[in-house]
Amino acid sequence: MPDKIHLENILFLDIETVPEKSSFDQLDETTQELWAHKSQYQRKNDVTAEEFYERAGIWAEFGKIICISVGYFTFKKEERSFRITTFYGGEAKLLQDFKDLLNEHFNHVKNVLCAHNGKEFDFPYIARRMIIHGISLPQKLDLFGKKPWEIPHIDTMELWKFGDYKHYTSLKLMAHVLGIPSPKEDIDGSMVRVVYYEENDLNRIVTYCELDVLTTAQVYLRLRNQDLLTDNEVKKVANE
Incomplete structure (x- = not known):
C-alpha cells in the first residue's frame, strides 16, 4: 500500500459525464x-444506435465532462481537514480551471492524483477532452515516455485488485465492505444524463460528484488503515 505518500500531496477527484448532445438526432450525419460503428459491439441486436446513445457519455469521443470535483487534505498542527470543491459549467472552461489548479498547486513530483477506476476512466477521459478542446496537457496527465512507476496516479480500484486484472469493484460496494458509512445520494451514475438534460439540475449532479470524491478519500484511508474523516473535518470550499 502507498502509505508512504503524504495525504496532503494527493488530489482526489471524480468526474461526471453525459452525451455531448442531448439526443441522437442532434448529431451530424458523420457523427x-x-x-453506430463504435457502439455496434456493445449493443444488443434489437437496440438501435439511436436508442443506445443515452450511454454515449462514457466515451470521451462522444461525451463531455460537466463537472470535476476535487478533494485534498490539509493539516494545521494536529487538526486534519478535507476540503472539497468543484469545477463546472462550460467544458472548455472547467478543464482549463482544473489544469490551472494542477499547475499551480499539484505540480510537484511529490503530488499524485487519486480516483476510483481513474486509470481506466477519469484520467484518460480528462486528457482526451483537453486535447479535443486544444488544451495542452498538464504534467500530471501527460504520460508519454513515462515508466509505469513514474505515473503519478493512484487508483483505489486497482489497489483493491491486488494484481487480479479480472476483478471490478464499484466504489459503492468497496465502501460497503470496508464499513464506510454510505453518503445520502439521491441519484446514481445511470441517472446523470436525465438529471442534466431533462431536469436541468447541475447542482444535484455536483453534490453527487462531491460525495464520490469524499467516499474515494475514505476508501483510501481504510486501505491505509487510518481513521476515517468525520463530518467536522469535511469542508466545502467555493471554487473561485
Whole structure:
C-alpha cells in the first residue's frame, strides 16, 4: 500500500459525464455513423444506435465532462481537514480551471492524483477532452515516455485488485465492505444524463460528484488503515 505518500500531496477527484448532445438526432450525419460503428459491439441486436446513445457519455469521443470535483487534505498542527470543491459549467472552461489548479498547486513530483477506476476512466477521459478542446496537457496527465512507476496516479480500484486484472469493484460496494458509512445520494451514475438534460439540475449532479470524491478519500484511508474523516473535518470550499 502507498502509505508512504503524504495525504496532503494527493488530489482526489471524480468526474461526471453525459452525451455531448442531448439526443441522437442532434448529431451530424458523420457523427451518427461513427457512433453506430463504435457502439455496434456493445449493443444488443434489437437496440438501435439511436436508442443506445443515452450511454454515449462514457466515451470521451462522444461525451463531455460537466463537472470535476476535487478533494485534498490539509493539516494545521494536529487538526486534519478535507476540503472539497468543484469545477463546472462550460467544458472548455472547467478543464482549463482544473489544469490551472494542477499547475499551480499539484505540480510537484511529490503530488499524485487519486480516483476510483481513474486509470481506466477519469484520467484518460480528462486528457482526451483537453486535447479535443486544444488544451495542452498538464504534467500530471501527460504520460508519454513515462515508466509505469513514474505515473503519478493512484487508483483505489486497482489497489483493491491486488494484481487480479479480472476483478471490478464499484466504489459503492468497496465502501460497503470496508464499513464506510454510505453518503445520502439521491441519484446514481445511470441517472446523470436525465438529471442534466431533462431536469436541468447541475447542482444535484455536483453534490453527487462531491460525495464520490469524499467516499474515494475514505476508501483510501481504510486501505491505509487510518481513521476515517468525520463530518467536522469535511469542508466545502467555493471554487473561485
